[in-house]
Amino acid sequence: MVRILFLHPDLGIGGAERLVVDAALALKARGHEVSFLTNHHDPTHCFKETSDGTLQVQVVGDWLPRKIFGRFYALCAYLRMMYAALYASFVLSHRENIDVFFCDQISVGVPILKLAKRRPKIIFYCHFPDQLLSIREGYLKSVYRAPLNYLEEFTVGMADVTLVNSKFTLRVFGDTFQRLDVVPDVLYPSLNTQYFDAMQKKIAAMPSMEFGVKACEEIPRNAFIFLDINRYERKKNHALALHSFRLLIDALSAPDSKRCRLIIAGGYDDRVVENVEHYNELRQIVSKLELQENVILLRSPNDDEKFMLLHKAHCLLYTPDNEHFGIVPLEGMYMSKPIIALNSGGPTETIVNNSTGFLCEQQPSKFADAMLQLYKDDALRERMGVMGHKRVQQKFSFEAFTDKLNNIVETVIKPVWTKESSKKKDA
Template identity: 70%
Template structure:
């Protein structure tokens, strides 16, 4: 048995958080001792496994500021994570010392962890280079980011093992960190299919599921398009709205009246962009005269998300050059065709014309695929069935768990492993 600590900046709701929670579940199922250390954990805004006692969760450094003068988010995030790394390395009780630290998002903690008295092995999971997630906004921003970007590149290379979430991210990693000799391994995320199976079985047993679980504004005969992603501008929810508006010109008024778009996005009041973008989408919905057709939901729970996936007819995935994208896997596992952009990670999960459509970043292309799935029920059902099979064959939780378990076992010398 290996003792593993997950070091993550904020255990909220998002793709990175879903990955670390699933990785923890996988390793726990393989008999390892797993715990979390984080800078922030809100039990009302997190995945349930981090709040229901499935794992020990310890919060340190939440008193440190998240921003200074309304800016310097990255600098503050680095300071908060350094604080957590120093705690894990030098102040954690002897009985809680671990063999492996799994960290992600912020690599500045890696050299601190290497100085720890117990010297755990450090496994770093790169969702995407952080410096590429920061928009270039002039000379001052570039000067501010320069030392942070330098730190990112040099500290990532100090990890004992580096993983990335897709072949797309691997190419970006190598193009971005040109001075590193590190060659990461690709470990595709998965989904905890056992939970989804249990939820789907419960939903199938409820004959009135559509009436009870979707939304009061969704009629019984509605055709539901579901868009799940955080309320961030880069997630491009506006494309779904504009594509739906275009469908109004493609379908008869009676058919279009049945169409509903549900956007279910992660929403955190502490994040100004979440608040602003939600308001922007409300305004765009009004401008496009789609108030009757669009429902904006904030931070659905895991159970609510499963109900939405079960009731939906089609899943929309609108971000461009997404690093991997776990939502398409969730949609495919629920036997829903996926309409996504033809870029980034979705090109490795969605098979064009087989499990869904990979489209250009235009309402005409995206809306055309949405319209085709509305009109062609046999195609929609066939794509859904093929998508479910693809997740089982290529992205199963068992394969993910076995691979991650093997990586962790290889990192730790036999003499360091704790006996059961």
């Protein structure tokens, strides 16, 4: 059994959070002891496994500021993670025999973790280079980011194992960290399909189950639902879904347009200014496009609500440009829904164009054409759904994810075990 501590900055709701939670569940299923150390965890805004006792979570450093004068978010995030790393190295590692630290998102804590008792191995999972996630705002911003960017590159290279979430991110990693002599391994995120299968059985036993989502109670039973799941951030490009949906409505007859619904379900945290601002921006777009009767904006649906949305939906829209990987398309395909996504980034590795969905250029007219095609052709929609489900089972199964991750952990820890065994023999 290996003792593994996951360090994650904010254990809320999102693709990165889903990845580390699934990674912890996978390793726990293989008999390892796992737990989380994080800077923030809200039991009302998180994945169920981190609040129901399935996974142990400890919070440190939440008293540290998230921003200074409305700015310096990255600097504060780095300082918060450094504090967590110090706590892990000089408190937890003396209290517990930790074998592996699994870090993601922010690498600045890696050199601090190397100071821990017994020198645990360090795995760093790069969802995407942090420096590429910040919005460029001129010379002062570049000066502010310069030392943080250097720290990121320097500290990423200190991990014992580096992982990335897609071949797309692997290429970006190489282009960004050109001074590093590190070639990460690709570990695709997966789905904890046991939950989906259990919910499917529940639905089969009660086929008349309603949405379970209050805002969706008045949707007519014959509605054709397009679903867009992603955080309320501008880079997630929800506006593309709205403008495309408007073009679709214009192309349909009056009865058909009344039947169509677009549900945008986004992760929302009122502590995050962009979430609040962008949600209001989207409400304004809905009003401007006169789609109030056809569009529903949901904030932070829980796991069961999200499942019901996927179950009731006819088609999933995925609008981010150059997304690093994107777990939502896998969820949609596993639920046998055709996916319409941008032809860039991680979705080009998960979605097969004209087979499990459509990969489109970033133009509302292209998205609207694909939406219209799926609306009109039931057989095509069903065929793409079947192919999508099969693709997830064959290429992105939770079993394959678990096997690879477990092998990585056991390989990185093997030299330590071998060394300790030799000492025992010598004694």
